[in-house]
Amino acid sequence: QVHLVESGGDLVQAGGSLRLSCAVSGSIFSINAMGWYRQAPGKQREMVAGITSGGTTNYADAVKGRFTISRDNAKNTVYLQMNSLKPEDTAVYYCNLEIITYYSGRYSAGDYWGQGTQVTVSS
Numbered sequence: 001q002v003h004l005v006e007s008g009g010d011l012v013q014a015g016g017s018l019r020l021s022c023a024v025s026g027s028i029f030s031i032n033a034m035g036w037y038r039q040a041p042g043k044q045r046e047m048v049a050g051i052t053s054g055g056t057t058n059y060a061d062a063v064k065g066r067f068t069i070s071r072d073n074a075k076n077t078v079y080l081q082m083n084s085l086k087p088e089d090t091a092v093y094y095c096n097l098e099i100i101t102y103y104s105g106r107y108s109a110g111d112y113w114g115q116g117t118q119v120t121v122s123s
Contacts, residue, residue, distance in 0.1 A: 001103055002026035002112055006095055009117030012085055016121070020080040022095030022114050027103040034071055034078035034098075038091035038119075048093070049080060062088070085121045092116040 008020035020036065035050035049069035051057045057069055068081040078095055095114040100107055 002028070002099060002101060002110070004095060004097065004112055004114040006093070006114035006117045008080075009093060009119045011120045011122065013122050014086055016085050017081070017083045018085065018119060020082070020093055020095075020117060020119075021077055022079075022097075023075060023077040024097055024099065024112070025076065027101045028076060029100045029102040029107060031076065032098040032100065034069070035096045036069060036078070036080045036093060037096055038089075038093045040088075040091040043091075045094070051078065082119070085119075087121045087123050090119060090121050092118055 003026055004022060004024050006022045008018055010018055012018055033050060033052050036048040037045050038048050039045040047060060048063055049059045049067055051069045051071055059067060066084045071078045094116045097112050099112055100109050
């Protein structure tokens, strides 16, 4: 019913930039919020950035001033522009969406996760 596809992860040198994308498709009625999370080896998953349907954004302290979250409503896609990357940014990045779907005459609210994309920043 709902499909999420992440892309953009790569190996990059410190100081470089990457842009992650997460596109959702399916029986979507509305998207309430979009966000990005990351999980480094041996650490808990943490929120990196989020954006509401109204455009309000928030960021983890570790990425403020370097990362920017944005969305393309026409494409049902959320992006994470990552600049001035540091080795400590190395992690698997996951997109998360709060979605209301309409299928077979019913509305359903759900929380959906992407498959993850690896970001590796070398010194």
